[in-house]
Amino acid sequence: MEPVKEVLARMMKLNPTRETSSSQEPLTRRVTIDEARKYVNTGDILPITCEFCGKKLRASGLLIHMLGTYKWIRTNDSYEDCDCEGARKQREKELEEALKKAQEEKERAYREKIERMIKESKLGERFMSRTFENFIIDDKNKEAYEIAKKYADEFQKYKKQGLGLIFIGKYGTGKTHLAAAICHEIIKQNYQPIFGTMINLLEKIKVTYDDEYSKENEERVINRYINCDLLIIDDLGKERPTDWALEKLYYIINTRYEKCLPVIITTNYNTEKLINRLTVKDNIESAEAIVSRIYEMCKGIYMDWEDYRKL
DSSP, X not given: OOOHHHHHHHHHHHSOOOOOGGGSOOSEEEEEHHHHTTTSOOOOOOOEEOTTTOOEEOBEEEEEEETTEEEEEOSTTOBOOOOXXXXXXXXXXXXXXXXXXXXHHHHHHHHHHHHHHHHHTTOOGGGTTOOSTTOOOOTTTHHHHHHHHHHHHTHHHHHHHTOEEEEEEOTTSSHHHHHHHHHHHHHHTTOOEEEEXXXXXXXXXXXXXXXXXXXXXXXXXXXXXXXXXXXXXXXXXXXXXXXXXXXXXXXXXXXXXXXXXOEEEEESOOHHHHHHHHXXXXXXXXXXXXXXXXXXXXXXXXEOSOOGGGO
8 A cells, every 4th residue: 555645645645735825926905007018907097106206106096806807906096106205295295184184173073972871871960061171179178079980980799899989068068069079070981971850850750651652752762771881870868759759760770780881870868868868758668778788889988077068
């Protein structure tokens, strides 16, 4: 029997190895008209003169080799580049202008996106300007500020944990300002928050009941509340809820809890008083369930000092 080695050697002679793809002609390359004429009929295209040195510049284009045929394609009436200093500087200038224009377009698109996200966040006109930069820091509120700023800066981490914040304190201590500042900051990070009081948020649901021609419906509005990156409920407990409002509030909070999505709450009331404010008739169980969920989801920040706006 013929040895295997000899059989393989004989087969190699009969079927020599084809050239590797690296040694084959590229499928697409930029060439001048002179090179293209070797493969296709280019027609007559007169050269142009370099405006800086007077050199004749030949037409150029992409030579495409596909399925055994060649095509020569010119884009924007292209010509070969001149290698003189004047032409080189002109190309650098044009590239710089193109990059500048692209950057301006990118910044414009970013601003429009931020404006759209702020609008979708439902952050009212009063809170549009409330940022970390214009928050008045003093010895009393410094810790609250630092916690809020860290939360905003590291929101990606806290969102994965489903961890939120609850600001508890008197009127005018900066609770809403810090919540609004967090809202601004995470929008810059491409996250979509929704901001509002319990009444404002639930009113958006009620409106869908009255307008049969509205593109919105209850399910769509609630889905936004339970799926947004961060839900901020401002001044919780200020208004006493109805049975309907309590039911919707519990559903929204509990669903976000189950989805491990964070909430931020601001309130003037401690745990006991907040339960009392949310209790409808004798239904303390629902109020307790809501407050319990909130405290499971949120780190408490106590801001129990005088109204800093009066200082």
